Amino acid sequence: xxxxxxxxxxxxxxxxxxxxxxxxxxxxxxxxxxxxxxxxxxxxxxxxxxxxxxxxxxxxxxxxxxxxxxxxxxxxxxxxxxxxxxxxxxxxxxxxxxxxxxxxxxxxxxxxxxxxxx
Numbered sequence: 001x002x003x004x005x006x007x008x009x010x011x012x013x014x015x016x017x018x019x020x021x022x023x024x025x026x027x028x029x030x031x032x033x034x035x036x037x038x039x040x041x042x043x044x045x046x047x048x049x050x051x052x053x054x055x056x057x058x059x060x061x062x063x064x065x066x067x068x069x070x071x072x073x074x075x076x077x078x079x080x081x082x083x084x085x086x087x088x089x090x091x092x093x094x095x096x097x098x099x100x101x102x103x104x105x106x107x108x109x110x111x112x113x114x115x116x117x118x
Contacts, residue, residue, distance in 0.1 A: 001105040004025035004031055005049075008050065008053040008054070010049050011024075011046050011049055012050070014042075014046050015043060015046045015047055015050065017041065018033075018039055018042060018043040019045070021033040021034060021097070022034045022039055022040070022043065022073075022103050023067075023069075023073050023074075024069075024070075024073060026073055026076045028080045030048050030077065030080075031077050031081060033078060034073075034074075034077040035081065035098055035099055036098065037098045037101070039058065039102075040098060040101025040102045041101065041102070042067075043101075043102055044059070044061070044101070046076035046083070047059035047061075047102075050094070051069055053063070060087040060101045061102045061104070062103065063103060063104045063105065063106065064067075064100045064104065065105070065106060065109055067103075070103065071109070074096070074099045074100060074113075075113060078095070078096070078099065078113060081095070089114060091111055092114045093114055096110045096113050096114060097110065
């Protein structure tokens with residue numbers, strides 16, 4: 001099944017909804033959306049699609065460390081993951097990357113979150 005979204009307003013609404021779920025909502029219920037590897041990819045694709053509609057618009061996601069609020073929400077999402085303690089190190093690393101996506105995140109920040117030192 002395919003759906004075509006070809007209106008700028010629809011793209012903006014979807015981008016805002018995904019951004020809110022991943023980087024603003026601290027509620028327990030947002031953890032699955034935030035941690036999904038698909039939500040970051042979808043947010044990136046939607047944002048890139050907006051380039052077609054907005055002159056001189058560039059979809060650019062920098063480092064999540066440059067936005068302390070987003071980084072704090074990421075940590076809240078980690079604290080809401082019921083099985084976090086039972087995950088192995090590589091899986092925890094991937095979960096943190098998925099939570100940060102489409103933003104970049106430094107290895108030192110990942111290590112601090114995985115080790116619980118931040």
